[in-house]
Amino acid sequence: METLQSPVIGALLDRLGSVAVLSGPDIPERNTNDWGPHGPVRPLAVVRPSEPAGVAAAMQICHQHGIAVVPQGGLTGLCGGARPIAGAIALSLERLVGIEEIDPAASSMTVLAGTPLEVVQRAAEAAGFFMPLDLGARGSCAIGGNLSTNAGGNRVIRYGMARDMVLGIEVVLPDGTLVTSLNKLLKNNAGYDLKHLFIGSEGTLGIITRAVLRLHPKPASTMVAMCALSDYAGVLALLAAARRELGPLLSAFEVMWPDYWSAATGEVPNVRNPFAGDTTPYGAYVLVEALGTDPAVDMPRFEAWLERRLEVGDVPNAVVAQSMAEVAQLWGVRDACSEFVSVFGPHIPFDVGLPTGRMDEFAERCAAGLRARLPGCRSLYYGHIGDGNLHLVAWVPGAPSQPEHEIEQVVYGLVREFGGSVSAEHGIGTLKKPWLGHARSPEEIALMRTLKHALDPTGILNPGKVV
Structure with a gap:
């Protein structure tokens, strides 16, 4: 087991300094978990670079030592994607913040990946533009995390998902290579559009460090x-x-x-x-x-x-x-x-994609199926149905612990029957990984694993997540 005097921590300290590398009792509690339902895990250390070159250097060192790295943004994910792994480095982007440029002619903004979404929104507004991505966690979530999970929100019906708001990105690969592709062009068909490999990959293929965002006219x-x-x-x-x-x-x-x-x-x-x-x-x-x-x-x-x-x-x-x-x-x-936890106590939230025309049928059958499987189970249904996204929460009132697996079996079993997705906008992480096969074919999952192995052959970047 690595210790505080381990070569990897020593190398990280030598390269990035003590402000950027926290270990032992100095590890902040916030970096031990995201908003997922499972308990905290203390990483080997928390590394907090303040520039993209520092992220690249940290990944080079961890790659050389064979140490796993878990990227962290605002830690507001719900599926365990940023939850640390014991013995791994938590690489936090909390110091990688700032608006680097707003280009009025290109209607674009270049921003560092750790910048909170609300800061991005306010900067766009101050410049006379509109950043349409909006989530309840806007004050805490980081734009890099929004892109790595391909966040949705309330306005997808008009503006699309997070990937539709990105013109270019900069990303650090698992071996520490820094790939800068800060494209501002709306039309650019010069080969593969590599940004889409990393948007939605939940930090398993690379760590987004900067992005060029597409801005829209400010609504009046x-x-x-x-x-x-x-x-x-x-x-x-x-x-x-x-x-x-x-x-x-x-x-x-x-x-x-x-x-x-x-x-x-x-x-x-x-x-x-x-x-x-x-x-x-x-x-x-x-x-x-x-x-x-x-x-x-x-x-x-x-x-x-x-x-x-x-x-x-x-x-x-x-x-x-x-x-x-x-x-x-x-x-x-x-x-x-957002207040259901304080009002109803522990419950199981779901974020699923379904054919819009069959959502009511799904809600009716799901509620009945949950009551039949778990007498007394309550479930509530709501969502952005214009983009095929249904949310629901389910729980058994008074239960000493919630029967998570039984509830998931009912919900995801119906999702598969309806030809839907187990994740519309929250990602897979670890929480939904066992159910990925309900929404993706074996051939699709095999191709995902091929991509993962090609970019991360040693499997050190966010291991155990997604696929």
Whole structure:
């Protein structure tokens, strides 16, 4: 076993200095785990380079000594992808922060990978642009981690996943080679588009150190409505109408099933029910967001669209936000899921991809299957169905420990039957690795392993994750 006087730690200290290399009692508690459900693991050391060359040097040293390395960004992942491994080095990007350049002509931003997403958003806004990637963990998550997991969020229906916002990247390979490809061109077909090897690979093929992000025009108007619908057929009709009539204005389409709605508005503190007093048993609730560039035109267009939906009967009831405070209140119902741990205690969260037209069938069968397998099991369903992403949480109230594997068997068994994905936007890490075969063929997994072996033949970079 390596000790504090080991050659690898000595070499890291000689190259990077004591500020960048923390070992023994100096290892911060935050670097022992991510937001996944399993317990912390103390790494051999935490290495915190402040520049890409330092990341490359650290990887060269670890490669020479055969020591595994686990990359860490903001540590907000939910699947164990940044959870350390005993005896490995945790390579944290927490000091690799900063906005290096905003190019107005190219509508791009060059940023270091450890920079928090919220810092990126604010820098874009200050320059008159918009960075559409947005997650609840925006203040903590790092842009490099967002790219390494190909994060999604609420606006995928309009702007795409994280990979759609990247023009170029810089990455350190497992042997310490620094590959700089900070492309700013929207059109660049000069050979393989190598950035896509590393975006979504969860730090198993390389460590992203810098990125060139594609920026968008800053919205000048925000329109949000909460719609109550009779059934899922109405949800699909509303989605089709929003795509057809709102066109590029449509930025979010969030659906909440009745059980979720009841829990969010009835059990989570400080969440306001916009339909308070209406006792109609609706079959679904939809939050629609549209972003535009002309407030004088956009809001009347949005309201006229919604009035037509009310007139034809697609939407029995709706509330339109009249201020940014009301926008926040309506989004508060959808974001209430972040409070479920404090309200309901331990539960098992899921992030799955499904055919949009069959999501209601999935939710109904999944809830019934969980109750049959585990009497008393509660499950709540919600998600960004416009991009095929359903979230759910499940738990057995009062259970001394949650039957995680049994719940996963029901949920992922149905995902496989429906031809879906076990991970829509959260990644695989270690948590979903046993279920990868439910969404990928043996041939696909074999090709993933071939890529892993080609770039990391000794298997030192984030070993045991994904494949």
